Amino acid sequence: MSNRKIKDNVEIYLSVLIGVTVLAFSFLIPNVFWSAANFQSIASQMPILGVLALAMAVTMLTGGINLSIIATMNACALIMAWVATHYPPGALAVVLVLLSGFATALVIGVINGMLIAVVRVSPILATLGIMTLLNGINIVISRGSSITNFPDYILSINSSSILGIPTPLLVFIAVVMVMWIILEKSAFGRTIYLIGSNEQASHYSGINTRKTLIWVYILSSVLCVIAGLLMMSKLNSAKASYGESYLLVSILAAVLGGINPDGGFGKVFGMVMALILLQMLESGLNILGVSSYITMALWGGLLLAFIFLEGVNVARVFGRA
Numbered sequence: 001m002s003n004r005k006i007k008d009n010v011e012i013y014l015s016v017l018i019g020v021t022v023l024a025f026s027f028l029i030p031n032v033f034w035s036a037a038n039f040q041s042i043a044s045q046m047p048i049l050g051v052l053a054l055a056m057a058v059t060m061l062t063g064g065i066n067l068s069i070i071a072t073m074n075a076c077a078l079i080m081a082w083v084a085t086h087y088p089p090g091a092l093a094v095v096l097v098l099l100s101g102f103a104t105a106l107v108i109g110v111i112n113g114m115l116i117a118v119v120r121v122s123p124i125l126a127t128l129g130i131m132t133l134l135n136g137i138n139i140v141i142s143r144g145s146s147i148t149n150f151p152d153y154i155l156s157i158n159s160s161s162i163l164g165i166p167t168p169l170l171v172f173i174a175v176v177m178v179m180w181i182i183l184e185k186s187a188f189g190r191t192i193y194l195i196g197s198n199e200q201a202s203h204y205s206g207i208n209t210r211k212t213l214i215w216v217y218i219l220s221s222v223l224c225v226i227a228g229l230l231m232m233s234k235l236n237s238a239k240a241s242y243g244e245s246y247l248l249v250s251i252l253a254a255v256l257g258g259i260n261p262d263g264g265f266g267k268v269f270g271m272v273m274a275l276i277l278l279q280m281l282e283s284g285l286n287i288l289g290v291s292s293y294i295t296m297a298l299w300g301g302l303l304l305a306f307i308f309l310e311g312v313n314v315a316r317v318f319g320r321a
Contacts, residue, residue, distance in 0.1 A: 010267075011258075011269070014256075017302075018273065021277060033283075041283055043165075043168070044169075045283075046172060046279050048246070049246055049275065049279075050253075050275050051223050052070070052224070052227050052243070052246050053253040053257075053275060054179050054223055055069045055224050055250070056254050057257070058183070059123065060255075061266055062196045062213060063195070064123030064263070065124050065261075066123070066127045066217065068108070068112065068134060069223075069224050069227075069250065070131070070243050072221050073227045074134075074239065074241070074243065075104055075134050075137065076101045076104045076105050076225045077231060077232050077238040078147060078238050080097045080098075080229070080232065081237075082147060083100045084097050084150050084232075093151070097154075102222060104225075105218070106218060108130065108134070108221045109217045112127055112130055112217040117211075117214050118214075138240035139240045146238060146239040147237060150233075158234045168233070171230065175226060176268060180268045180269070184267065191207055196263025197264030231243060249299070252300075255303060256277070257270040257273060258270035259271060281299070285298070
């Protein structure tokens with residue numbers, strides 16, 4: 001009952017904030033904010049950040065964190081970019097590109113998972129180390145430059161649409177639905193929440209916590225492959241330094257969406273609402289000519305206010321229990 005009340009308040013807060021944001025920008029910039037170009041801009045920016053936020057959130061649900069998501073995305077993108085530019089376009093090339101990306105993600109995910117679940121390194125230290133290692137490797141293998149000029153089967157992901165809806169947005173919606181099923185409708189998802197609530201108790205109850213944690217970090221890395229493909233298609237290039245600003249924003253989106261940093265609580269739908277709010281704020285403030293630094297400061301203030309409201313709510317709920 002307590003968790004239900006907290007969840008409801010998260011969604012209420014986000015609904016109110018989205019409503020206030022829409023009303024404010026409708027008054028300040030009605031013609032531009034409601035234009036098709038603005039919504040296309042939001043739709044093109046949300047998928048990459050959204051997939052990365054899900055990659056972050058799934059590890060946070062276990063009480064961990066994955067600071068290597070951006071480095072993983074770039075590593076997978078560079079490997080896929082090399083394959084895509086060295087093999088002639090065709091069905092075989094598509095298969096090789098995807099296999100190379102997912103194989104890279106599998107290796108990174110297993111290493112992260114083994115360090116955390118078996119060696120018992122703190123998640124923040126393990127993933128920070130992997131992030132640093134991957135950043136160095138990415139720069140060495142790419143020599144600090146970008147790989148460009150991808151074939152049409154990659155570029156068409158960003159340029160195409162289905163029933164007027166951009167393909168990247170449809171990919172993001174599909175990922176959200178899959179993650180919703182995994183986290184909220186499967187035994188694996190319930191195990192993730194149990195480990196996040198109390199890993200030791202989960203272990204003593206018969207749950208293979210080590211195996212589950214390894215699979216969680218593999219899943220997080222696999223999501224980075226999807227983000228890497230979307231990034232490659234959008235920019236027509238892959239580089240070691242792409243998306244560095246997304247790391248903190250992905251954590252912000254997860255926490256703002258109700259993901260408990262200590263694990264055990266949080267829903268996919270709440271995080272999607274947080275992403276919509278953040279993208280609307282960024283787009284509207286950008287149209288108004290507000291500095292991106294002020295936007296980041298606003299996001300930080302919004303997160304602090306949200307944490308304060310949730311803290312007060314948790315204290316009230318459990319104070320009555």
